[in-house]
Amino acid sequence: MFLYPIDNRECPILQSSKHRSPFFSFSARDFAVTAGILACAIELCVILSIADSIDGFAYPIFVLAVLLVSRLTTGYFFGILAALFSVIGINYIFTYPYWAFNFTLSGYPLTFLTMLCVSLITCTMTTKLKQQERIRAESEKEKMRANLLRSVSHDIRTPLTSIVGVTSTLLETPNLPIAEQRQLLEDARDEAQWLIRVVENLLSITRIGDARAQITKQPEVVEEILGEVVQKFRKRFPDVSIRVAAPSDLLFVPMDAILIEQVLSNLLENAVIHGETTTNILLSVHQEGKYACFSVQDNGKGIPPKELPTLFDGSMKRNETPAGDGKRNMGLGLSVCMAIVRAHSGTMEAKNMGAGAEFSFLLPLSEEELK
Structure with missing residues (x-):
C-alpha cells in the first residue's frame, strides 16, 4: 500500500538491523x-x-553497584567500565594497604572475574529484554497497521465508487430534474466527507506509528478543545442535540490538540451513526486525581455485548448500512482512538448505560509518564 513504503528509513523493523553495536552504546x-x-x-x-x-x-557493595549499572544502562560499555572501576576501587581504596595498589592479593583475579561475569551476564539479560520489548512494540504496531489497512480498504473504495457513479449519472443524463440533481450532489458530498474522515484517521494512525515521529504534547485548555469539536459536530449533525459539561476552573491537559480532537470527533460520530436512535449526546470532561477524564454519552441503542471485547482493536466485523454500502465500520475509528490515547499514556474504555452507551478515556495531567 502506498501509505507504507518498504524503505529502511520508514520501517522500524528494518531500522533495528542497522543499530550500532550495543558494546559501543554511549549516552x-x-x-x-x-x-x-x-x-x-x-x-x-x-x-x-x-x-x-x-x-x-x-x-x-561494589558487586551490587555493578549489577545496578549493568541493569540500568544500555549495552555493555558502562557495565564493564563499572566492573573495572570497582575492582580498582576495592584494591586501591578499601583493601590494606589503603590508597595503594596491591596486585599480589590472592583473591584479586577472582574479584575481577566475578565483577566481569556479573556485568556481562546482567548486560546480556538487559539487552535481550530491551530487544524483546522493542520487537513486541514493533509487532503491535505492525498488527495495528495491518488491521487498519484491512479495515480501510473497503471504506476507501466504496465512497470513490459512489462519487464516480453520481458524476457519471449527472454527465450522461443532462435532463434530470433539478431536485434529483440536487439529491445526487448531496450524496456525492456526503461520500466525499466520509472519505475525508477516513483519510484523517489514516493520517493520524500513520503519524503515531512512524518510529521517527513523536507526538508533541502542549498544555491545552480542554474547554477550547471541546468547543472546536462541538462546532464541527453541529455542522455535520444539526438535528442531534449535544450538551457540554466542563469544570468551572480552567483545566490544562498536556496533549496533541489535533489528535485529541480527532478522538472526540470519532466518538461523537460513532454515537450518532452506530447508536442509530441517538438524539442526545453529553460531552463532558472532569478531573479524576492526576487524570482528566473525557466522556461521550449517548441515548442510542447501545453496544452489542459480543462486540465489547474487540471494540478497539480494529477487528470488528463490518456493519452494513441499509443501502448495503458497508460504510458503517466502527472498528477503524475506535482503533484510531485507542492508538491516539495510548500515545498520550492514557487509557480508554466503553460500556453500556441504562439507555445508550458511554465512551471515556483518561489523559495524564502532567508530562510524567504514569506506569
Missing part, C-alpha cells in the same frame, strides 16, 4: 547513572570504613 544519561551509582557505592563504603575497621564490606 549522557548512561554516564550520569553510572557515575551516580558508583559515587553512592564509594560513599557507603567510606561510611562503613569509618564505623568498622574490618575489611571485606566493599566487595558486596
Whole structure:
C-alpha cells in the first residue's frame, strides 16, 4: 500500500538491523547513572570504613553497584567500565594497604572475574529484554497497521465508487430534474466527507506509528478543545442535540490538540451513526486525581455485548448500512482512538448505560509518564 513504503528509513523493523553495536552504546544519561551509582557505592563504603575497621564490606557493595549499572544502562560499555572501576576501587581504596595498589592479593583475579561475569551476564539479560520489548512494540504496531489497512480498504473504495457513479449519472443524463440533481450532489458530498474522515484517521494512525515521529504534547485548555469539536459536530449533525459539561476552573491537559480532537470527533460520530436512535449526546470532561477524564454519552441503542471485547482493536466485523454500502465500520475509528490515547499514556474504555452507551478515556495531567 502506498501509505507504507518498504524503505529502511520508514520501517522500524528494518531500522533495528542497522543499530550500532550495543558494546559501543554511549549516552549522557548512561554516564550520569553510572557515575551516580558508583559515587553512592564509594560513599557507603567510606561510611562503613569509618564505623568498622574490618575489611571485606566493599566487595558486596561494589558487586551490587555493578549489577545496578549493568541493569540500568544500555549495552555493555558502562557495565564493564563499572566492573573495572570497582575492582580498582576495592584494591586501591578499601583493601590494606589503603590508597595503594596491591596486585599480589590472592583473591584479586577472582574479584575481577566475578565483577566481569556479573556485568556481562546482567548486560546480556538487559539487552535481550530491551530487544524483546522493542520487537513486541514493533509487532503491535505492525498488527495495528495491518488491521487498519484491512479495515480501510473497503471504506476507501466504496465512497470513490459512489462519487464516480453520481458524476457519471449527472454527465450522461443532462435532463434530470433539478431536485434529483440536487439529491445526487448531496450524496456525492456526503461520500466525499466520509472519505475525508477516513483519510484523517489514516493520517493520524500513520503519524503515531512512524518510529521517527513523536507526538508533541502542549498544555491545552480542554474547554477550547471541546468547543472546536462541538462546532464541527453541529455542522455535520444539526438535528442531534449535544450538551457540554466542563469544570468551572480552567483545566490544562498536556496533549496533541489535533489528535485529541480527532478522538472526540470519532466518538461523537460513532454515537450518532452506530447508536442509530441517538438524539442526545453529553460531552463532558472532569478531573479524576492526576487524570482528566473525557466522556461521550449517548441515548442510542447501545453496544452489542459480543462486540465489547474487540471494540478497539480494529477487528470488528463490518456493519452494513441499509443501502448495503458497508460504510458503517466502527472498528477503524475506535482503533484510531485507542492508538491516539495510548500515545498520550492514557487509557480508554466503553460500556453500556441504562439507555445508550458511554465512551471515556483518561489523559495524564502532567508530562510524567504514569506506569
